[in-house]
Amino acid sequence: MSIFIQDLVFECSDFIGINWKDMPFTVLPVIQDLMASGISVWIYSGDTDGRVPVTTTRYDINKLQTPVKTPWYPWMYQGEVGGYVVGYENVTFVTIRGAGHFVPSYQPxxxxxxxTSFLEGKLPTDH
Structure with missing residues (x-):
C-alpha cells in the first residue's frame, strides 16, 4: 500500500488556520507511523510553490532521518525535465517543474x- 502527500502543510485557508484550534504542529509523526507500517509514502511539491517551497519540504524530510536509497535525479516528461525525485527508505519526494501549490492546475x-508512476509503484523516469 502507498500514500502520497502534497507538501507537508495542509493549511490552505485563512478561515481554517484561524479557527482550527487543535491543528497539529507537523504531520511528520503521521508520516513516520505510515513508514513504520511499511506503507510507501510519496510527498510531492511544485517547484514554484510559494506556500510550501521545495526547500521547506526537503528540510522537513531530513527531520525523518531516513536513508537515501535513490539519490536526486531529474525525471523526464515529453523530452523535458518534469522535475526531480529522490527515494528514501519508505519515502519518495518528487518535485514537479513549473508547478505551484496546486500541481495539477499548473502542470496537468x-x-x-x-x-501514474505512483500508481505503478515506480519512481518517475521518462514519460
Missing amino acids: GRALAFF
Missing part, C-alpha cells in the same frame, strides 16, 4: 505522469 501533464 506532468502531474498525471507523476501520479
Whole structure:
C-alpha cells in the first residue's frame, strides 16, 4: 500500500488556520507511523510553490532521518525535465517543474505522469 502527500502543510485557508484550534504542529509523526507500517509514502511539491517551497519540504524530510536509497535525479516528461525525485527508505519526494501549490492546475501533464508512476509503484523516469 502507498500514500502520497502534497507538501507537508495542509493549511490552505485563512478561515481554517484561524479557527482550527487543535491543528497539529507537523504531520511528520503521521508520516513516520505510515513508514513504520511499511506503507510507501510519496510527498510531492511544485517547484514554484510559494506556500510550501521545495526547500521547506526537503528540510522537513531530513527531520525523518531516513536513508537515501535513490539519490536526486531529474525525471523526464515529453523530452523535458518534469522535475526531480529522490527515494528514501519508505519515502519518495518528487518535485514537479513549473508547478505551484496546486500541481495539477499548473502542470496537468506532468502531474498525471507523476501520479501514474505512483500508481505503478515506480519512481518517475521518462514519460
